[in-house]
Structure formats: structure tokens, C-alpha cells
Amino acid sequence: MPTSPKAVPGPAEQQAADRPWSATSGEERRRRPGFPAMPVDCVDSDQLLCNLRRMLEHCRRHQRQLTVLCIGLDDLRQIADEHGRDIAGRLRQRITKRLRGNLRATDLLARLDDDCFVVASALPEGRALPHLLGERLLEQLGRPFEFTERCMVLKASLGIALHTDADTSAERLLEDAIQAMYQARAKGGQALHADHDAPPERQEPGYRMAARLRRAIEDGQLEVHYQLQFELSGSHRPSGLEALLRWRDGEAGLIPPERFLPLAADHGLMPALSRWLAQRACRDNRALIDAGLLDVPVAINVCADTFLHDAFLASIRQALAESGLPGERLEVEIVESAALYDLEKAARHIRELKRLRVKVSMDDFGSGYSSPALLKRLPVDRIKIDRSFIAPLPESPVDQAIVRGILNIAASTGIQVVAEGIERFAQVEYLRRQGCRFGQGFWYASPLPHAELLARLAQPAFTTTCGAEADR
Template sequence: RLGLQVREGDTVGRRSGNEFGFVMANLNHERDAIALAQRMLEAIAVPFVIDAQAMVITASIGISVAPKDGNSGPALLKSADAALLRAKQAGRNTFRFYSSDMDADAARRLGLESELRNALQRDEMMVFYQPQVSLDSGQMIGMEALLRWNNAKFGSVSPAEFIPIAEESGLIIPIGEWVFRTACMQTRQWLDLGLMPLRVAVNLSARQFRQPNLLTVMRDVLAESGLPANALEIEITESAFIDDVDQAVAICRDLKRIGVKLSLDDFGTGYSSLAYVSRFPFDKLKIDQSFVRDIIENPVNAAIATAAIVMARSLNLMVLAEGVETEAQVSFLRSRRCDAMQGYLFSRPLSAEAFAPLLLGNTHLSIFDQPRENAKTLLLLDDEPNILTSLTRLLRREGYTIMAATSSTQAFEMLARQPAQVVISDQRMPDMSGTEFLSRIRQLYPNTIRMVLTGYTDLESITGAINRGAIYKFLTKPWDDDQLREQIREAFRMAKDLQGAVRPDSAERP
């Protein structure tokens, strides 16, 4: 019985007459040991039939976790023995961690699972809706249904905490079906009121995806709610099909035959590639919010998001960015031709009652026109306002659109809203050096002309930045007005030549 509870590669051994030991490697999280301990207690508690008589035995389990509780075999065994003693003192037929913090986590998890079993019957579950908005028109094009749980004992419980518990315990099957039914019925009611045509997106967990009667459940939900199949979008994460891709492709094709839309959720957090995604009949790709959060200043995440958009467009997929919270992020995503957004900038997730006024009022996102390509835009970054004032006064008759920032954070936001052909930065600033700032700008906006204007001559860092191509020219303070004006004019001429050189390629991009 015990051997059936462990994974392939785990070790099971007998330490003494009635004592067994287990070694679990490569745990994703310490809490994974909780699920194993529960399974073992349940397996042992099943009565043994001996000579036609049922006998019930129980077990106590002590758990230690490396490296927190020890770095060697003997040390971990000693910690597990101490935890085992505490489990016996607690009344047996239970488990304890060597760490008291883990004990508290385990107790909370068990309590949440117990309360979760009756959450639907007690009407503790609610479905909230978060709008999805077109980045072209600013109009709402749909919404995502999000599950919320407010429990009398634990209060408001985060989905990040209770969804994994529901998944591991199997409770996600009835709960998930309830979410689908509730979301589809609510959307049908909104459509019956003559409101704008919308599509509701509902998450399908890995366990739901693998249930044998998935297609039957989806057909029943659509039939009972009366919602058109093309008004339902099923969101699937990569974890749902990573183990058996061929079977997953077949399931997705069966779902498409029903008429529903499919989207790949949390893109970028797994192992998805162009060849991988192209096998599935997805309609939409959702860029995970972890890449959007700092997209205007993190070149790596900006590159991942941009590559995802290009890949999706090559497959004729719609692209939606999650977790959008600022107008600068919107501008950046629009400049990369992202189709839609979802996030707090437009609206938090709302109850059905609070969501309805958004539909009735035809609320939309203000979309500003993209800056003209031939506008001469100059960004100045210096933490001294008097320097910015002097430079602006010097250059205001040159016909430039001048953006002045006193911090790199402000500068990144300005560039996301309106790209500049020429960027001039001071070297010594509190939050980030000029060379580091310009190095990021080179990765985010490779066609800009970048210059340092500073009174601090750190030749090593400046020379390194110039050699890497991050800086076009190094200028010193105090400056000569005429020379500075001419150097900036030359920078704009270079920017124009560079823009003309890349334009034919950009016109061919999907």
C-alpha cells in the first residue's frame, strides 16, 4: 500500500519492525509532502482483512525537509524522528513537520480543504468578471470569469491558495463545472438584455482537461444556459497538456468541433515554442502578467512579449496581455501590435452586479493616437531639474518635441508613451547610471541614437558602453551651446537615415 503512494524515483525502506522511511526528491514545493502524507494515512486506514476479520491500524508520520532541517542523511533522520514523536503526542493518526512553520501551513491547508468540500453547498463561491479590451478601439470585447471564495472561518481566500488544493483533492471537478455553468448563464442573461456581444473566457484546470466526460459537460453547459458556443472561450494552461501532447491536441480539436474558442493562458511561463503551439487549434494567446509588469523597462521581458506577439501573428492568433496597469504599458503593447489587454488599468475583477453597469454604460478605454513617425522627439534624462531647464531653453527653437525626465523610471514611461529618436542621459543618477539606462534603451529601442552628457568622467564605464554600442557619443558638462546643438542635429540625421534603412523590412513583418 505504501509503495503505491510514492512516485517513480522515490525511495521506500523499512527502518525497524513497524517503522518505514521515505525519501522524496525533486519536490516542487514543501507542501507537496503534505499530499503524500495524507495519501499514506488514508491508505493505511483502509481495514485489513485477516482470517475473515477486519483490522484497522493507524500511523503517525514525521517529516523533515532538506536543507532547512538538515544537510545529511543522519541529520534529516534525526529531525524526522523528532517530528514523529510530536505526531504521536498529538494523538496519532496524523503527521507533523520538524518545522513548526510547516506544521502551521499544513494545518491551514487541511482546514481549507475541509471547508472547501462544502463551499458550494454553503453558497460561499462567487464568480467575478474582469473585462478584456481591444487595444485598437478601446471597446470591451469580452471578460474572464474568475472564481472567488469567502469562507466564514478563513475569510477571503486567495485563488492562488485554494485552487491548488482543489486541484490536488479533486474538488476542482465539481467546482470548475459550477463556474462554467454560472459564467455561461450570466453571459446569456447579458446577451438577452441586448447588450454588446461579448465572449466569456473560463479557465479549465489540468484535472478538468483530463476528465473523460469533458466534452459531455461542455455540451450540457451550453445547452442548459442557451449560450452560443462561439460566445464561450476556454482558457487552457500549458501544464494541462504537457504530459501527453498528442492526446491534448485531440481533445482540443474535439472542443473546437463543439464551436467554442480556445486560448493558451499564461504564455511564456512554460516551454511553448512556435512548433509546439502550432499543433493546437488555439484562437488566442495570453501573455502572462509576469512579463507585462515591467515590460517598459526590462529588455528581457519586453523581448519575450514582443516575440510572443510576432509568433502569434504568424499563426493568425489574437494576442492579449494580462496584468496591464499603466497607460505606458498600453502604449508599449500597442506599438508592438498587441490586440487586447486585461488588467487593473481598465477594471479590477467585479461581481456580476458591479460588472453590469460597465456594459450598460458602454465604458471604454481611452486610446490615444500613436505619435507621428516623422516627429523629431528628444528625451533628456538628468536628476538635476536646473540642467533640464537649461537644455530645454537651449533646444526649444530647434523644432524638437522635448521630453524631460528626472529619473530612469519616468524616462521609461515617457518612451513607452512616445518613442524618441534621440536620447541624452546624465551619467551619475541615484537609481541607475546613465550607461546602464542607455544599455537598456538600446535593447528596448535599438533604432534610437543614445548619448551621455555628464560632468563625471568614469572612462572605464563610458568606454565599455561605447564599445558595446550602447552609446553613440560622450558629451561633457559644461557644454558649448553651438557644438551641442550641432551634435544633436547630427544625431537626428543619423536617426532618420537609420529609420529609412529599416523601413522596408518592417513593412514585411506580419
Template sequence: EWLTISAVSDESGQVTHYIGGFTDLSQQKQAEEHIQHLMYYDALTNLPNRTLFRDRFQQCMVRTRRSNDHTAFIHLDLDRFIKVNDTLGHAVGDQLLLQVGQRLSKNIRPMDFVARLGGDDFAIAVPALMTRAEVEVFLEKIIDVFAEPFCIAKREIFLVPSMGAVMYPDDASSYDELACYAETALQYAKRLGESYQFYNSSMNTDADERLNMESALRRALERDEFRLHYQPQVDVSTGDIIGVEALLRWDRCDEGMVMPGRFIPLLEDTGLIIPVGEWVLRRACQDLQTWLSEGGRPVPVAVNLSPRQFRNRDLVRMIDKVLEESGTDPRLLELEITESSVMDDPEFAMQTLQACHERGIRIAIDDFGTGYSSLSYLKRFPLDVLKIDRSFVADVPEDDDDAAIIDTIIAMAHRLNLRVIAEGVETAAQRDFLREHGCDWVQGYYFGRPMPLVDLLPCLQKRANRPARGGAVKLQ
């Protein structure tokens, strides 16, 4: 309580008496304490926040210097957590974060401490260590923590963490450097698809190169540096070209041709895949019109859709716009998607695929056999083509296991009225094996490397007078 005393005077100004009053400050005190708590603790999980973690870690650094041992700074985030939020709602997402915080807190030593940095990012301090091997044991333990599902509203949800680890004092001498390096290691782990990575100085070079490449990619569209090359898809029985796949290339002004494996993941990570993907579709349709006008066969052009593109709610609208503006028959467009793209959000995938199929667009599952490979989705979704991943083709006919897998995929696909195309065919023996086992179409260096449109045109023109069969479309 707060006591206030006021003097009461008469008409002459003499104090005659005093009045005291008590004010209940309990609510004000509670409010102040709550504000003070929020300055240092996360409102959702009640874990230390970034400010308190920094303060505690710096105290830990002092003790580490005195004891001549090591302290690990671990930055953890949850893979695909945004997808959970978007699909199940933020209320479920908040409950998940709360349970993650509780589970982490229960599985660390009394001397360790965990904080929520914001979003789905957590930090863990692990002091009193002597070797990196001890940190690896700890990281494996954290992975095990996520092995069991999280239960929210009678729903089981599995989460996968990614972690970056940095050691004090070996890797850095200040908190800010440690925090930066831990995040660098985390992002490195995510790019490699691994559960965790320890920081090393070479990652800084990689990070610099990544930033430079990202800046160059953002300018590449404006500078017209992207190119499309086309790889023929061939009827294995007749040798006719029944389609082509459009493959993105980057002719960087200061470096020359950049391999797709270096820049396509970066396009996906940064979201640049959306405008670049639209450019690919638009250019492929324009090129298709070019070869038709010059007497080429009316065969479909296959365009790859990345997971991020496929999740874009404006995808179908964008496709309609490109088809209309280019004057392209939808039957001459094939969209290639991966198994994981379909299974990320099956309900949305069904709506998107049905909309495309109703327009006459052909749908292919790319790299089949490397993802979910679930018969249920093959039956549920409106699909036309399965593409057998090149990893199964590489060692046939010598490898009996791969041969059996290919045989099974072909038989299964045909029972579901799907066509099968095998990727990565490089030898006559592979072609013969696939033909003997009933594969419909093939694609690979044996039949032609990816080539620019100017080199593709003669291949399509010299077969233009043959009767349309297989993948060719009869245009009215």
C-alpha cells in the same frame, strides 16, 4: 524429507511390523520460504517492504542513541508517476519502479538501506550522520541519480523525485512520528515545487490549516460560498470590451474572502477542482445569459481549465451538457488552458481541443512564455489566442529583454493567425507599448479589476449599441 512410521498389527492386535514413508517437503519448504520472504520484501523490486524497514530503522535508532549521532529518515516519491502509468501502461510503470529501486540501491552507502513502501513511495535510512549538511549532500546525490533517463522498451523516460527528510533524534523520538513527519515534509516539498524539504514543526500547523481548509472547501459548494468575478478584456486600439475572464472567488463563511492562491491549489490536489470547475462553467454561462438578456454586448466569457480538469475524460461531455442546459452559444465560450496541460498528453489534448473547436469554442493558451513555449505545439493544436504572462508585462517598456520577448511573441502569434492578449496591464505606458507593438487585446487593473456581475453589467450595456468588432460575436 519428512519420515512417518506406522505400526501394522495382526488380527489379535499385536504389532507385527512397521512401515516407514518419506515425504518430499522441498516444495512445501520453498512455499513457506517464499511466503516468509513476501512478509518482509517487496514482490516487485525485492527491496525491504514497510514492515522490514520499520524493524531495521528501529534497530538503527538504538545504535544512534548509543553513538550519539543522527539518522535521517527520507521519504521519496516520483512526481507524476500516475501519469506514466496511465499513458504507457502498468507494465512500463512496474519496470520503472524496478529500475528506480535498483538505481537507489546502487547509490547508497553499505550502512544505508532503502525500502519500497508501496506504489511509487520509497524510504531511505541514512545513519551515522553528524549534521544536516551531510543529509543535504545525500539528497543532492539522489537528485543526480534521476538526471539520466530510464530506458524501457527503447523509450527514454525521465522521472523527478520529491523528498521529505526528518532527523532522529532531533525531530522525533519514535518511528511513527518520524514516518509521519517525513511524509509531511515530502508533501510540503511537492506543494512548493521543490526537490526536497526538511521537516520543521511549523509544517504541522500548516498541515492542520490545510486539513481545515479542505474540510471547508468540501462544504463550500453546498453552502453556496463560491463567487465569480469578471475582469474585462479590452481591444487595445479602440478601448472596447471584447471579452471577460471569469475568476473564482471563495467567500468563506467564517473568514470572508479567501485569496485564490490559497485554495485553488488545494482544489487541484484533492480533486475537488472537478465539481467546482463544473460549477464555474455553469455559473459563467448563466451569467452570460443574464447580461445578454439585459442588453449587454455578446462578448465571450473566458473560463480557466486546470490541468486536472483538462485531463478529465468526461470534460467535453460536461461542456456539452452545460452549454445545452444554459442555452449558451458555444462561440461565446473561451477555454483557457496552460502549456503544461497540453504537453502532458499531446494526443489526448489534440482530441479534446479539436472537439471543442468543432463546436465553435475559442481556445486560449494562458500564461504563455512560462512553460514549454514550443512552436511545434502552437502549429499542431487548434488554438485561437495566446495570453502573454503578466511577468513579461510588469517591467515594460523599461526592461529591454521583456520588451524583446513580447515583440517576438506577438510577431510569432500573428504569423500563426493567433490573437494576442497581454495580462497584468496596470499603466498607460504599458498599454501604449503593447499597442505600438501590435498586441491585439489587453487585460489588467488599468482597465478594470475583477468585479461581480452586477458591476460588470453597466460596462457591457453602455457599449452594447456599438458595432460588433474584435472579440464580439454577431448572434443571429
């Protein structure tokens, strides 16, 4: 709360108050004038914005700079999955205690989520002290947490936001700190990032759009459209589904994946995005099976960084367990770069997925650098021929040769093949003659929201799209 001018600390008191990790006793720090005392225990998240507004007003009155730090605990969810919620809860208490022990009594400590903390501190203007405080907290969280039965080491990502002008709001500060934390996480974790470290072109408008995307993920406001895969011969029966993300933003309308997926990658949102997609796709496919309309695998695309992250396998286990979907009715699509980053880890994760009976396919096959060699090391179930080789068929002799080569490699290794981007019946006929069994594309079906897919599959005469009929 505001104080009278007489209560403003003198030079010696001010110097001590400016040290974020002062060695003075807790009682002495509580007696310091000029700053409102904050709770010793972690405040409830509902109180966070209220307290931030109070601190912000205080800083404006006393020419201070409010520093907000968002601390994401990268491994806490995985620990909860592997060791149980009791261990995770005890660890969270230890983390709270260690953080509070490295803050002043005037600093605010709040828990924003199960694996996310917020610290707010009134400091002199400038960037040195906020960075020193952030580095100190990262260092403390990096020390082992010892329990009777085990010892645990955490990785944390820390973002910093600074109150820099009169128009800065508590909401904006918190949002900036959260986004900076995701930027730190995108660096691989155990890292610090400040919102003012980002170049201006990264902040507007993409920076604000990334904040909206994060909220959409957290609130479950994204959409999933499903495109059917089909057999190339016989009655062209459905053989699978691919789950495709869509984002209908309140400000910008429907944003295409080629715009928001790179944005998610730049701001460290891909793990959360992939976790949400896995949960939704498993739940929706279970609904299709239970309705007796379709019983095929649903495929989700996973970027390289997410696939190689230690928490990825835990998120797949959780999605299967919560939905009740059998493992063989889920397929994970990866790209070659996942293997190029860390071939051994990629192979290990594929083997773990196979233990869950989850299928693994390599997407956009042939468009990278060393696809045939990778098949020797990665035990994938299927490969998807990139649409760039399918589009010129059957007229292009060069693409004919490439497609035949891929089909021959797959046949010799016992791997199934799906041809992507089929838009004409002539392509269906050519691929079928070459021995390709499965396809996907607008010729057969456009991507549909789950409700529309249910309605369409319920039609007795369901075969192909009107476009396919016209093509014939």
C-alpha cells in the same frame, strides 16, 4: 440498538462477524447476535447520519471500531450524459446490488449522491480489515457490468475514515471519508485512500478548510468576479470577459485564489470546481447578452488535470445546454502543462471543443518550457502573454524582445494575442504599436461581481476605469 451483555457473541461467532465478506448465508448473518441488522436495500441519504450515530454508539458500547467508506463513481455522470439517464439508473441498481452482495447484513449501505455511495461497518480495532474491505469493494466495482446492449467498466475512488476516539462524531467520520475519497480521486481514480494515511500537516488546518471548500462548491456558495478584456486601439471597446473564482469562507473570510486553488488541487476538488465555474460563467454571460449590454466570449480557466479528464467535455456540453449560451461565446483557457502531460489527448479535446464552437486559449504563454513548439500541435485560437513580460514594459529591452517574438509567432500562425496585466497607459501604447490587438488588466477594469458589472456596463459613458483616466 444496544444489546444486553448476554447477547455479545462468542469467539467463533465473533470471528465470523469480523469477516467483511463472509461466505455465510444472508439468513445466518441476520441471526448473529450483538450487532443491529441494517437494511438490505440502500438506505435513503436522509437516514444516513441517524444510522451512523446508532452504529457509532453501538461500537463504543462493544469496543468496536466504526469504519466509514465513501465510494465515488468517477464515470457515472459521463455515462449518464453519453448513454442516457435510463442506462445510468440501471447501472446504479446493479452497483447497489453488487455492493450489498459483498457486505454483511450488519453493514450499512447508503447512496449519498447520484455517483457516491457510503458503507459503514463495525470492525475490530486496527487498519487491516478496513483496507481489505475497501480493496474488495474496489475490485468488485472494477468488474464489467454487462447489459444486453453494451458492457461497461467503471472507475471508482474509495476513501476510508475510522472511529478512533470518544470525541469522534458521525458528522466528522462522514466528512473524513468524503475527503479521503477526493484524495483517492486526485490520484487518478480506481484508487483507495484512508484519512489516517495523510500526514498530520495535511489534516489541520488545510484538511478542514478543504472540507469547507467542498461544501461551498456543493451549495453554490462561491463567487465569480469578471474582468473585462479590451481592444488596445480606438475606443478601447470590451472584447471579452475572464471569469475569476472567489471564495468567501464563513470562518476565514475572503480567501484568495492562490490559497484555495492549490488546496482544491491537493484534495481532488478541481473537476467539481471547474464544472461549477463553467455553469455559472455560461449562465451569467447569457444574462449579459439577453440584457443587450455585452455580447463577447467569457473565458474560464481550467487546470491540466481537469482539462484532460474524460468527463470535462461532457461538463462543457452540459453548461452550454443548460444556459443556452452559444458555443462561440465561451472560451476555455489552458496552461502548457495540460499538453505536456498528454499532448495527443490535449489536442483531441481542443478539436472537440472547436466542434462545439468553443474558443481555446493558452494562458500564461511564454512562462513554460516549450511554448513555440506546442503551437505546432495544439490548434488554439488565442494566446495570453504572461503578465511577467508585460509589467516591465516599455522600459525593459529584454521584455520588449520577448513580447515582439511572441507577437511575430502569433502573427505568422494566425493566432490572436491578449496581453495580461496591463496597468499603465504606456504599456497600452507600446503594445498597440507592436501590433497587439487585445489586453486585460487593472488599467482598464478591475474584476467585478456580476451584479456590479451589469450596473457598470449600463452606464452610457462607459469607457475605462478611473485609474486609466488618472494615468492619462
